[in-house]
Amino acid sequence: MKFGPLEIILILAIILVVTGAGFAPSLGKNLGTGIRQLRQAVGGDKNKTKIVTSLHDGAAAKEINRRVFEQKRSSKAG
Structure with missing residues (x-):
């Protein structure tokens, strides 16, 4: 049918x-x-944005993740 x-x-x-x-x-x-x-x-x-979860330097991974988060937040606001 x-x-x-x-x-x-x-x-x-x-x-x-x-x-x-x-x-x-x-x-x-x-x-x-x-x-x-x-x-x-x-x-x-x-x-899709790939988020870094591990690098040799943990501070670098945190900084990259922070920048990705800020970019996503600014793109949603604008």
Whole structure:
């Protein structure tokens, strides 16, 4: 049994009526989060930053991790 676009839209409309409009934003957010986590797990995240966990000099590893953290924070803010 194949579902066409009309049937899918009808099913989504029925779900929206049953659950209410307040449910749709959280559903979209959770779906987006799940897709993002799946892409990261598979390795398809192009913006992935590798964090240094060990170097011969522990202070250098801490400094690199601090810089990566600052860069991520500044990119989210801007």
